[in-house]
Amino acid sequence: MSEERKLRRVGIVGYGNLGGNVTSCFLLFQTHKGQYLSDMILKEGSHFNLELAFVWNRRSEKMENNIPADLQLEDLNQFKEKHADLIVEVAHPQTVKEYGEEFLRYADFMVGSPTAFAELETETRLRKAAETSGKTLYIPSGALWGAHDIQKMADRKTLKYLKVTMTKHPDSFKLEDPIKELNEKAREKRTVLYNGSVRSLCSLAPNNVNTMAAAAMAAHNLGFDNVHGCLVADPSLPDWHIVDIEVTGPTDEKTGQIFTVKTTRQNPASPAAVTGKATYGSFWSSLLLCKGHGGRVFLC
Structure with missing residues (x-):
């Protein structure tokens, strides 16, 4: 009997509410992506050798009726217990600054808020963390052609x-x-x-x-x-x-x-939209490329 293929476990940091009252347009856009990616993994993940390890959101009630209870992570500091192979941030640049270095000790890390790296100290720390751990710091290319x-x-x-x-x-x-x-x-x-x-x-x-x-x-x-x-x-x-x-x-x-x-x-793009319609599909394609590329920064 052939050995069963191990699924790559993905943790999503940021979920939000598609139709709720979100005060920050940045959080609204990012957490739209969190919902999109979570739904894609739950519905289609097995076809791509993926499974959902956890979903974390600042307000956990946003995940009710959408994310199975055992996959809802209440305390982000407990992410290690979920044994994710890849962690995807779609929350806020501050999350990258506070948790990125720790994420990279245990998993590959895909950053949905690369504006966090405009702070030189953050960029330096996370580049070094990837190099030290051998994990990959992924930057989705989004609308960056070439x-x-x-x-x-x-x-x-x-x-x-x-x-x-x-x-x-x-x-x-x-x-x-x-x-x-x-x-x-x-x-x-x-x-x-x-x-x-x-x-x-x-x-x-x-x-x-x-x-x-x-x-x-x-x-x-x-x-x-x-x-x-x-x-x-x-x-x-x-x-x-x-x-x-x-x-x-x-x-x-x-x-x-x-x-x-x-x-x-x-x-x-829809009128007044922060992002264009093609970006969600591009983000999913980027996630599919995150299969481990060693201790470096990799554009995906």
Whole structure:
């Protein structure tokens, strides 16, 4: 008799409530993903060699009638008892800062809030934790087209410049001042809300720039300070999110020609949605890639 195949156990950190009263739009978006991933694993997980190890949410009552009682984790500090092979964070950047290092001691860790790494101390700690434990720190590429190519160039130190421009309807941005005030005025014409380093932008637009944070992690030879982010509010785009990526590589010493790549991703989105419709499927595909890639950061 052949040996029974061992299922890969996945813990989900963040669940929330699809139709409830959620005060933070960031939490609403992230916990939508938590529900989506939990439901997918419960319904389809066995087809992909996956099973649900646990689901944790700040308010446990949100999981009632949806998550079996034995899979509801009341105290996140007890996650070790569930023996997860992979932990997926879809809660909040603060969760990454507080628990990420400990998660990586016991499991691979997929970070749904990479804006947490705009804090250099957090990025340094978690990179080191992955290296020490041999577990993989996964960063989902989301809307970042060409993420692996960017990372390969960074590995070879041939990546010289990277800019990510995100254009959305003003209602799709969830921002902090001072760019929040600027966005509220961007109802009549296309307006550039921000153009500068991704590190400075993450605290101003934590709901919207996970794609840019993923880009900064991929472009590790440039980092958060030297990857450029641009936010554009365009009232003529109620149903689309557009992501433009500009990459500059090495210059040919003989000809002076410069390697460049420019891509445009147009993602259908519901009016006022923080994320586009394709992102949930992309996140699930990223999870399926998290099968252990050693003690390093891996774009998935």
